[in-house]
Amino acid sequence: MILDKVNNPKDLNHLTIKEKKILATDIREFLIEKVSANGGHLASNLGVVELTIALLSSFDFDEDKVIFDVGHQSYVYKILTGRKKEFDRLRKYKGLRGFPYRKESKYDFFETGHSSTSISAALGMARARDIKKETYNVISVIGDGSISNGMSLEAINDLGYNKTKMIIILNDNGMSISNNVGGISSYLSRISINEKYLKLKNKVKHCLDDTKVGNVSFKILSRIKDGIRTFLVPSQYFEAMGLTYIGPIDGHDISLMTKVFRRAKNINNPIIIHVVTKKGYGYQPAILNPDIYHAVPPFDPKKGVVKDKKETYSSFFGKAMVKLASQNEKLVAITAAMKDGVGLLEFFQKYPNRSFDVGIAEEHAVTFASGLASGGLIPVLAIYSTFLQRGFDQIIHDVCMQKLHVIFAIDRAGIVGNDGETHQGIFDLSYLSLIPNLVIISPKTIKEL
Numbered sequence: 001m002i003l004d005k006v007n008n009p010k011d012l013n014h015l016t017i018k019e020k021k022i023l024a025t026d027i028r029e030f031l032i033e034k035v036s037a038n039g040g041h042l043a044s045n046l047g048v049v050e051l052t053i054a055l056l057s058s059f060d061f062d063e064d065k066v067i068f069d070v071g072h073q074s075y076v077y078k079i080l081t082g083r084k085k086e087f088d089r090l091r092k093y094k095g096l097r098g099f100p101y102r103k104e105s106k107y108d109f110f111e112t113g114h115s116s117t118s119i120s121a122a123l124g125m126a127r128a129r130d131i132k133k134e135t136y137n138v139i140s141v142i143g144d145g146s147i148s149n150g151m152s153l154e155a156i157n158d159l160g161y162n163k164t165k166m167i168i169i170l171n172d173n174g175m176s177i178s179n180n181v182g183g184i185s186s187y188l189s190r191i192s193i194n195e196k197y198l199k200l201k202n203k204v205k206h207c208l209d210d211t212k213v214g215n216v217s218f219k220i221l222s223r224i225k226d227g228i229r230t231f232l233v234p235s236q237y238f239e240a241m242g243l244t245y246i247g248p249i250d251g252h253d254i255s256l257m258t259k260v261f262r263r264a265k266n267i268n269n270p271i272i273i274h275v276v277t278k279k280g281y282g283y284q285p286a287i288l289n290p291d292i293y294h295a296v297p298p299f300d301p302k303k304g305v306v307k308d309k310k311e312t313y314s315s316f317f318g319k320a321m322v323k324l325a326s327q328n329e330k331l332v333a334i335t336a337a338m339k340d341g342v343g344l345l346e347f348f349q350k351y352p353n354r355s356f357d358v359g360i361a362e363e364h365a366v367t368f369a370s371g372l373a374s375g376g377l378i379p380v381l382a383i384y385s386t387f388l389q390r391g392f393d394q395i396i397h398d399v400c401m402q403k404l405h406v407i408f409a410i411d412r413a414g415i416v417g418n419d420g421e422t423h424q425g426i427f428d429l430s431y432l433s434l435i436p437n438l439v440i441i442s443p444k445t446i447k448e449l
């Protein structure tokens with residue numbers, strides 16, 4: 001196994017591309033073995049194996065800094081930055097964290113868990129670097145689900161306007177936990193599937209493969225950026241925001257990504273590199289059901305994940321919602337990219353016109369619910385306790401001050417276990433009980449719920 005020989009990022013320097021491809025296979029085997037034993041985030045990590053190898057082959061994280069947005073896809077990075085042996089205690093008490101953790105490694109530069117913080121944080125680091133006249137690279141690795149969130153868009157708005165040098169690697173797998181939703185997601189898929197553009201992309205790859213014309217090839221990339229794409233891609237969101245856009249490139253091609261990443265270092269502008277990957281890559285059950293394999297309990301890799309039919313608060317809540325909806329046509333349901341987790345799948349299937357998945361956008365979800373209530377409906381926003389923290393001001397300003405009839409169905413309240421401290425639902429009673437006009441009901445059994 002080549003993975004046995006790789007204990008820290010510098011070990012990658014001795015490997016050929018062929019060996020790195022074998023390493024990718026070793027890593028996938030390792031991931032499946034360890035995650036099936038302990039539970040954890042599988043599909044997203046399988047999708048970023050080549051991306052992470054290319055990243056560590058292109059940057060020097062003794063100097064440079066990277067932030068993994070959400071951080072659930074940082075397992076491969078942990079494996080390659082000296083934490084391989086700790087995977088037997090993945091997500092266990094005092095064991096290896098399931099998300100980046102600064103005390104765990106000098107290579108974890110910023111802690112994540114809630115989505116869409118990475119561009120803001122990376123931009124802050126880059127500005128600190130510039131003020132201190134330092135020269136390292138700062139990179140945000142962010143998914144297509146997380147980039148559509150308000151915080152990401154606010155950060156891009158600032159980044160592009162002020163032209164700070166940093167790199168965003170957009171890992172586009174077309175999925176959030178389930179299918180991604182929203183305008184940005186359909187914009188990205190329009191770029192990725194545009195046929196003429198894909199042909200050009202192959203030309204770029206061809207040029208980059210020829211080392212003699214390396215510089216020429218980058219000019220081609222720039223020419224695509226500057227002109228040709230204007231005809232081919234319906235709109236140019238990132239360029240219009242002031243970023244240099246490169247892509248889409250194949251996120252399973254280590255050699256291509258390494259070349260593009262290395263060249264991106266020399267561009268003195270904010271850059272977004274659009275990398276297309278497949279969630280679950282290399283493990284057929286996860287490719288077929290990336291939502292089920294997003295976060296898994298322990299399972300037998302040969303049999304795959306067997307969905308637990310046990311009644312939970314979430315499943316019971318979902319059933320009650322379906323029943324109540326048949327009795328009251330004003331009832332509508334909202335989720336922020338978590339319809340399965342909060343038990344709303346059946347409701348979404350039965351009442352598509354009364355169901356809203358707003359994407360990873362909790363602040364919007366809360367104010368949107370208050371708008372629905374103002375319009376005479378009864379919105380139920382089903383949301384994990386920890387993510388509702390994002391909507392604190394909106395609950396006060398848009399719901400409670402106006403005394404609007406919005407129902408928050410708070411899921412995963414209390415200690416949630418293995419995902420660790422970013423995901424515990426332990427603050428809700430404190431931060432909600434101080435808000436006027438809000439009735440808090442805390443059922444202690446499914447029957448009471």
Ligand SMILES: Cc1ncc(C[n+]2csc(CCOP(=O)(O)OP(=O)(O)O)c2C)c(N)n1
Pocket residue numbers: 044070072073113114115142143144145146147171173175176177279336337338360362387390
């Ligand atoms: C604020 C917030 N809301 C919801 C979540 C739950 N969550 C974790 S990962 C994820 C999907 C992220 O999708 P994407 O960024 O495309 O990454 P992928 O898993 O596809 O690699 C969601 C909704 C979260 N971590 N943070």
